[in-house]
Amino acid sequence: MSNELVINSTEKGERIALLQNKRLLEYHVESSNQSFTVGDIYLGTVKKLVAGLNAAFVDVGYEKDAFLHYLDLGPKINSLNQYTKDVIAKRANTGSLKDVRIEPDIDKQGKIDKVLTKGQPILVQIVKEPISTKGPRLSCDISIAGRYIVLVPFGDSVNLSKKITERQERQRLQRLMSSIKPPNFGVIVRTVAQGHDVDELNRDLQNCLDKWEQGMKLLRDARPRERIIGEMNRTSSILRDMLNESFDSITLDSKEVYEDTKSFIRTIAPEKENIVKLYSGKTKIFEQFGLEKQIKSLFGRSVSLPGGGYLIVEHTEALHVIDVNSGNKSNSEEDQEATALSVNIEAAKEIARQLRLRDMGGIIVVDFIDMKKAENRKTVYETMREVMRSERSKFTILPLSKFGLMQITRQRVRPELNVVTRETCPTCNGTGNIQASILVTDSIESHLDYILTKQNERAVSIVLHPYLHAYFTKGFISEQMRWLFKYKTWVTLIPDSAIGITEFKFHNRFGEEMELVG
Incomplete structure (x- = not known):
């Protein structure tokens, strides 16, 4: 099993x-101005105590005060x-903390x-990022x-770790x-520590101690709302948690x-170190x-299964x-029961992938196809438990109810990832009327002629839909080759399925997008 x-x-x-065996397993979007990430440590100020909730609201700089429950102290x-x-x-x-006096534990009640x-x-x-209308969830168990x-x-x-x-x-x-x-200082030993010697574990321990030391230096002169210790970015945290011998490429x-x-x-x-590679191709990575294509097909309301079923x-x-x-x-199975079992097992595998892919958390209810036999329902339950075994978030799975429903809870610490798969037509802006799509090739050639003959540009590249790319590049003497004979310069064509079929972009030799006239 390879991971990339x-x-x-x-x-x-x-x-x-x-990617796991070339299939998308997790997808994260990390904004450059993102704050309040899980693991970040802040100097907050207690704004309000709520006896009825046995909780406090703490100002850490977010637009809404963060929530701190007594049990999270x-x-x-x-x-x-x-x-x-x-x-x-x-x-x-x-x-x-060698000379620090440790106070008695507080009462759990x-x-x-x-x-x-x-x-x-x-x-x-921060133990849970701001989600929907709620502020961050906090803990003082640093x-x-x-x-x-x-x-x-x-x-x-x-x-x-219990997995050891x-x-x-x-x-x-x-x-x-x-x-x-x-x-x-207490220590929790993670599963990946198995088999590693004292030097590696001690080096990791010293890195954590250094991070704590640097944070305490910042705390001395910190103002309320300031971040004292920042969790590493999403890329590094994925590598820290998952990097093992099965990783064979980071591009x-x-x-x-x-x-x-x-x-x-x-x-x-x-x-x-040698698996880290810098991509330099002309096509987008x-x-x-x-x-x-995988992102667009996997984040929609409907998700296809390999055997013909769908979610x-x-x-x-x-x-x-x-x-x-x-x-x-x-x-092809013997009867309806066998068909239902086959589809449900396929669905269980895809659902486990979808939970990680979309980072879905909270309560998940799955309505499987009805099965009459108790052993078949147990098979689906065991399949789901098995495919969820590699899950990094905490989860609980309940057996199928008599209505064929499975209930899953999965720890939610950040907003669910939602990729919009329905697009407003870039040409008509949702009106339903566009220029005849058959004319798009003529439009490209018209712009190209103007740029190469009137503006005297060279080393031009065009980003366009893969269908158009195929139209211009296929054949014994392709349209792209005809342009070479006509203009005495090579025009690079770059396919991009992220844009509409009637869209295209011209770039100059510096890679800058050119403004098209008319």
């Missing part, structure tokens, strides 16, 4: 695609609050107004994620981390992002990898609903 990461840099930020909140005051008052000079006061500064971490470990200030225990099941390995990691962790089209990514890989996995995906404020349909599935 393809990153397209634009003026608005990065588009990140994770963490048992060591008193230690964190006292340390925050000491750092701001410059009584603590380093990020070391306590009240928030006994712990916090209105107007006090508080160190908080943690700093590394590649192999998660550092927990004011803790003292060493906990291991081998007894000897658990004992080795427990003993190793207990010997190298600093005082008053980027930006020199700057390429250098940053290569530097990061050199830090966390030097042996993988997503077009080259066939991603534009209907509907999103509401409260939950997501997925309906499974057999479509034109052939009846």
Whole structure:
């Protein structure tokens, strides 16, 4: 199983695609002005205490105050609050917690107004990004994620991922981390730490400690609403969490992002540095990898299944609903029950992919095709559990009900990704009337003649729909070749399925888009 990461840099930020065996598995859009990312640590101010909710609203600089529940304060909140005051008052000079007095844990059944006061500064971490009309969700149980470990200030225990099941390995990691962790810091050992030696784990631990140290230096002179420790960008976090021996390619089209990514890989996995490649082709990188077509086909309301069935995906404020349909599935199976089982198993695999792809969270209800046999319903349930095993977000799956409904909850920490797949016609702007599409080739040739003969341009390139690209390039003596004979210059044609069939763009030799006349 091969994993590839393809990153397209634009003026608005990065588009990140994770491919598994050439199929799109995850798609992220990271805006350059994006803030309040999961993992960011801010210096907030308590604005309001709400006894009825046993929660506080905290100002971290977002247009709406962020929400902090009592259960998200963490048992060591008193230690964190006292340390925050000491750092701001410059009584603590380093990020070391060696000499810090750890306060007793707070009561799990306590009240928030006994712990916090209105107007006090508080160190908080984003655990859920702003979604819809809600502000960010916060926690005071601070943690700093590394590649192999998660550092927990004011803790003292060493906990291991439940996915590490081998007894000897658990004992080795427990003993190793207990010997190298600093005082008053807890550690959570991640699954990927299995089999790695003390040098690698210690280097990761030191990186997390350095990040904490730098954050505490900023905290000394920080003002309310300032970010103290920033989570790494989405590209780096994906690599940190997922980079393993199955990764065989990371392709980027930006020199700057390429250098940053290569530097990061050199830090966390030097042996993988050579898989980072800078794309320099003339065709857009997503077009080259066939991603534009996949994105448009996978984010629509209807999603096709390989065997002929299809899914209907509907999103509401409260939950997501997925309906499974057999479509034109052939009846090669013995009976209706067998057909339903076959389609449902196919659907379960695609639904698991869709949850990751769209980053759907909250409650998901799946209406599978009705099956009469209990063993078939159990098979579909087990299939869904198996294909969700690689899921990084926390999730719960319930068996099919007697109505054929499956309920899934999936942790939602950022807004669901919604790609618009229905487009307003670029030529008619939704009116329904366009210039006769048969004339588009004449229009291109007219503009080309004007540019090459009247403006004396050379090294011109045209971005156009793949159908038009085929029209101009196919044949023994293609139209593109005729242009070479006529104008004595080669015209580069670049297919782009992201634009409409009646659209086209001319670029000069510097790659700048040319303004067309008439």
